[in-house]
Amino acid sequence: MTRISCLPVLFPSGVSEPVDYFRHLFHREIMEEVVRQTNLYALQRDVTRPLNVTVAEMEQFIGVCFHMSIHVLPKTRLYWNPQTRVEMVASTMSLNRWENIKRHLHFADNNNQVPGGDKLFKVRPLLNFLNDSYRSIPMDEMLCVDEQMVPFKGKSQLKQYIPMKPKRWGYKINMALCTTLMCTQGPFNPVMDSLTLLFFDNWFCSVDLQILLEKEKIHSVGTVRQGRLAGCTFMDDRAMKAKGRGTHEEKMTTHNGVNLWAVKWFDNRPVTLLSTFVAANPTTQVLRWDKKKKEVVRVSRPNVVAVYNKSMGGVDLLDSLIALYRTKIRSKKWYHRIVFHMLDMTLVEAWLLHRRDCQSQMPEIAHLPLLDFKIQVASCLCMENKVSNKRKGRPSQAVVVGKNKRGPQSFVPPDPVRRDRTDHWPLHASEKGRCKMPGCKGIVRSKCSKCAVFLCFTQEMTE
Structure with missing residues (x-):
């Protein structure tokens, strides 16, 4: 029988398909290892009931998880319920098969676990693979380091409580990001190799750290806690507030042959910054809203603050992108929360790579939003090179009563699905x-x- 050819390629030359960017980071070697460990864990639980999951099924499982992050329902079984059915989820994989794969999803051989050893043993192979993938992304000269929270309120020794974070309960990850939000070093591994500028907040910043970095020819800027600046006194907070917004004070010293600049600036509240390469001058003017005057006023801003604000905050922005369509699948296994977070972060990184390539090839109006990008990746993972999972038995004989009305435009699958030459x-x-x-x-x-x-x-x- 002759197959039907589908629609032509819509992307210009030089820009790959969305699913190719995801598969570049979450490549086939990772998928094969996940499949191998999942099948091994199923045999360890019950040798008479092998799972026999394949790479194609594991891609479908991940695609279904991505669809669940877009069509959010309170329980996973509702995606297969006739009253709340989501077609792209229910037609890809049966409920029993999806739950069986989720139940046995594994990433490391339990026989190799050492009591009292690595607390992240369950997910360590996956993290190592992803770290290698993130290192393949070219690194900028400017890098920011910050903490990231993986929301989790279950029982785990690794769970932390940080009251200043938007998500106070969860797993804390140290992240190293380029100013373009590219995760060059990956999670759980904030070690830097070759860069020239480093930015961090007061959790990491100290005099000893900046001196050590400067001797390695790495310039650094960071907000610093007043107690870590021994022997350095600034104007009192009340005195700075009395002088008004834009007031700043600068101190400079040389320690172990390294020049250090400490600047205290008052905007809405006082903030202190420590740097090894930039000082307060030259100052610039920024616009602020004055509540008393009820008008926009100009406020003086030190140069070190401008440099810090320009390059810091990438981790928080990455968190906001992940939170837009977070995979919220409940599980009894504590490490599943980390796994789904890694999948969401890998997809966001893939979207950033896709957007970077599109900037030189396509007009901005044609760039794919994150939502459309995730839908295309999820559809390709569920359908590309996959044989349809048709139910056996007689079809439903439901009769539609009433006048036929024109419905919405039919869904057209992404180009990789249309041209995969499988089951068309x-x-x-x-x-x-x-x-x-x-x-x-x-x-x-x-x-x-x-x-x-x-x-x-x-x-x-x-x-």
């Missing part, structure tokens, strides 16, 4: 539809069994 067969539909081939206005009954779109079944179309 012509079907004779009971209803008619317009051909989806660009430029064709034919009304036909032939339909693709996988893409579920109407296409003309002619000699020109099938060649």
Whole structure:
């Protein structure tokens, strides 16, 4: 039987498909290792009930998880419930199979675990693979280091409480990010190799650290706690507030052959910064809203503050991107929360790589938003090169009563799914539809069994 050819490529040359960016970071070697450890764990639990999951099924499992982060329901079983069914989830994999894979999802051999050893043993192989993938991204000269919270309120020795974070309970990760939000070093490994500028907050900043970095030819800037500046006294907070916003004071010293500049600046509240390469001058003017005058006023800002604000905050922005469509799948296993967070972060990093390539190839209006990017990746993982999972038995004989109304435009799968040459067969539909081939206005009954779109079944179309 002749297969139906699907739509042409829509992306310009030089920009890959969204799913290719995700697979570049979460590559096949990682997927094969996850499949191997998952099948091994299923045999360790019950040798008579092997799981026999494949790489294709594991991709479908991840694709379903991504769809669940977009179509958020309070319970996972609702995605298969007839009243709240989500077609892209329910038609990809059965509920029992998805729950079985989730139950046995594993990343390390339990026989190799040492009592009292690595607390992240369960996910260490996955983190190592992802660290290597993130290192393949070219690193900028400016790098910011900050903490990231993985929200979690279950029982775990690794769970921490940080009251100043938006998500106070969870796992804390030390992140190293470029100013373009590219995770160059990956989570749980904030060691830097070759860079020239480093930015961090008062959790890390100290005089000894900045001296050590400067001797390694790494300039640094960071907010610092007053107690870590021994022998350095600044103007009192009340005195600075009385002088008004924009007041600053600078101290400079040389310690172990390294020049250090400490600057205290009062904006809405006082802040102290420590630097080894930039000082307070030259100052610039910034706009601020004055509550008393009820107007916008100009406030003097030291140069060190401008440099710090320009390059710091990447981890917080990455957190906000992950939180937009976070995978919220409940599990009894504590490490599943880390795994789903890593998947979400890898997809956001893939979107950033895709957007970077699009900036030189496409107009800004044609760039894919994060939501559309995640939908395309999830659809490709669920459908590309996969055989349809059709249920056995007689089809439903439900009868629709009433006048037929024009519904929404039919879903067109992404280009990798349309051109994967797997399971695209012509079907004779009971209803008619317009051909989806660009430029064709034919009304036909032939339909693709996988893409579920109407296409003309002619000699020109099938060649």
